[in-house]
Amino acid sequence: MHTDILIIGAGPGGLACAKLLAEHGREVIVLERKKEIGAKVCAGGITWEGLIRLVPEELIERSFCEQYVFSNYQKVVVHEKNPIIATINRKTLGNWMAQQAMQAGVELVTGTRVSEINGRTVTVKTPSGKTKTYTCSQLVGADGSTSMVRRSLGIAAEQMGPGINYQIAGSVKKMEWHLNTRAFGYGYGWIFPHKDTVAIGAYGPRGNMSGSRLKENLIKWASARGYNLLGEQCRAALINYDYRGYSFGPIWLVGDAAGLASGLTGEGIYPAIVSGETVAKKIIDPDSTDDAITDMVKKQQLHHKVINLSAKSPAFCSLLMEMLILMLRLKFINFHTLEMAVTPGKTPQ
Numbered sequence: 419m420h421t422d423i424l425i426i427g428a429g430p431g432g433l434a435c436a437k438l439l440a441e442h443g444r445e446v447i448v449l450e451r452k453k454e455i456g457a458k459v460c461a462g463g464i465t466w467e468g469l470i471r472l473v474p475e476e477l478i479e480r481s482f483c484e485q486y487v488f489s490n491y492q493k494v495v496v497h498e499k500n501p502i503i504a505t506i507n508r509k510t511l512g513n514w515m516a517q518q519a520m521q522a523g524v525e526l527v528t529g530t531r532v533s534e535i536n537g538r539t540v541t542v543k544t545p546s547g548k549t550k551t552y553t554c555s556q557l558v559g560a561d562g563s564t565s566m567v568r569r570s571l572g573i574a575a576e577q578m579g580p581g582i583n584y585q586i587a588g589s590v591k592k593m594e595w596h597l598n599t600r601a602f603g604y605g606y607g608w609i610f611p612h613k614d615t616v617a618i619g620a621y622g623p624r625g626n627m628s629g630s631r632l633k634e635n636l637i638k639w640a641s642a643r644g645y646n647l648l649g650e651q652c653r654a655a656l657i658n659y660d661y662r663g664y665s666f667g668p669i670w671l672v673g674d675a676a677g678l679a680s681g682l683t684g685e686g687i688y689p690a691i692v693s694g695e696t697v698a699k700k701i702i703d704p705d706s707t708d709d710a711i712t713d714m715v716k717k718q719q720l721h722h723k724v725i726n727l728s729a730k731s732p733a734f735c736s737l738l739m740e741m742l743i744l745m746l747r748l749k750f751i752n753f754h755t756l757e758m759a760v761t762p763g764k765t766p767q
C-alpha cells in the first residue's frame with residue numbers, strides 16, 4: 419500500500435505531526451504498535467511555558483503554583499502566580515490528540531508493529547499476525563527513544579538515561595523534586611500528585627548509575643518517606659537526549675526518536691509536540707522556519723553542560739545541586755530556566 423506520509427508512532431510527537439499535515443489536506447497514515455493510545459511510562463508533568471496553555475483545562479489532573487525542591491541540605495518553595503507545573507494522564511492526552519488527528523482526516527492504525535524498515539518501505543505485523551508492506555513519499559519516525567526509523571538511518575543514540583515511575587493510589591498535596599545526590603547521583607527523584615494517584619519516580623542521565631541501582635535507591639528513598647513501592651507496578655524506559663538532526667531527505671525524526679528530550683530533567687512531551695508540528699510545517703512548506711527546534715536544541719545543550727559539570731565528581735555534583743537551590747532561593751533563576759519550552763510565537767501554529 420502507498421501513502422503520501424507515513425508516521426511511525428502515535429505518541430505526542432507523531433500525533434501532533436499527523437494532525438497538522440492532515441489539516442493541510444495531506445494523506446497521512448499513523449502506525450502504532452500498541453492497541454491503546456498514550457499508555458507511555460511517564461510522570462505526566464507539563465509546564466506552564468510549555469503544554470499547559472495548549473491543552474483544554476479538563477485534561478489537567480492537578481496544577482501547582484508552588485514547587486517544593488529539596489537538595490541534601492536545603493529546601494526551597496518556589497511560588498508563582500500561574501501554575502508552574504501541572505500533571506496530565508498520558509492516556510487522556512493521547513486519546514484527545516488521537517481524536518483531533520482523526521477528525522482532521524488522519525488514518526490511525528493501532529495494534530500494528532513495524533518490524534522492518536528499508537528506506538521508505540515499511541513492513542508491519544498486523545493484529546492478526548499477517549505481514550503488510552507500506553511505501554510512502556515521506557516517512558516520519560515518531561517511534562520514541564529506541565526508534566527503529568532512527569536505527570534504519572544508521573544514527574546512533576548514545577546519550578540516553580533511564581527513567582522509572584510508579585503510579586500508586588493516593589492523594590498528596592505537594593509537588594516535590596528531590597536533588598538528593600546520595601540516592602539519585604546527578605539525576606533526581608519526584609513526587610508528582612495526580613487526581614487519585616501519585617507518580618513517584620526517578621531519572622538520571624547516562625553514566626549516572628544503572629537502571630537497577632536507580633530503582634533500588636528509589637525504593638529505599640521512597641520507603642523512608644512512607645511510600646511502600648514494593649509490590650507496586652514499576653514502569654521504566656529510556657529517555658533519549660542525543661539530538662543529531664531531524665531532517666534526512668524524505669525521512670524525518672521527531673520527539674524522543676530525534677533525541678529532543680531534556681537530558682537534565684527528562685521533559686520530553688512538549689519537545690515531541692513542537693518538533694512534530696515543525697516537521698509537519700517543513701513537509702508542507704520546505705521554506706518554513708525551524709526556529710522552534712533550534713531554540714530547543716540550544717536549551718538542551720545548556721542542559722548537557724550542567725550534566726557534564728555534575729558528572730565531574732560526587733562532591734562537585736553535590737555542590738552544584740546546593741548552588742542550584744541557592745539560586746532558586748535567591749531568585750537568580752526560576753523554574754522556567756530549566757524548561758524545554760520555546761519562546762511563544764516560535765511554537766508552530
Ligand SMILES: Cc1cc2nc3c(=O)[nH]c(=O)nc-3n(C[C@H](O)[C@H](O)[C@H](O)COP(=O)(O)OP(=O)(O)OC[C@H]3O[C@@H](n4cnc5c(N)ncnc54)[C@H](O)[C@@H]3O)c2cc1C
Nearest residue numbers: 427429430431451461462463532562581673674686687690
Ligand atoms: C519515567 C519517565 C518519566 C517521564 N516523565 C515525563 C514528564 O513528567 N514530563 C515530560 O514532558 N516528559 C516525561 N517523560 C518523557 C516523555 O515520556 C517522552 O519524552 C515523550 O513521550 C516523547 O514523545 P514521543 O511522541 O517522541 O514518543 P513516545 O511517547 O515514546 O511515543 C512513541 C510511540 O511509538 C510507538 N512505537 C514504537 N516503536 C514502534 C514500532 N516498531 N511500530 C509501531 N509503533 C511503535 C510506541 O508504542 C509509542 O506509542 C518521561 C519519561 C520517562 C521514561
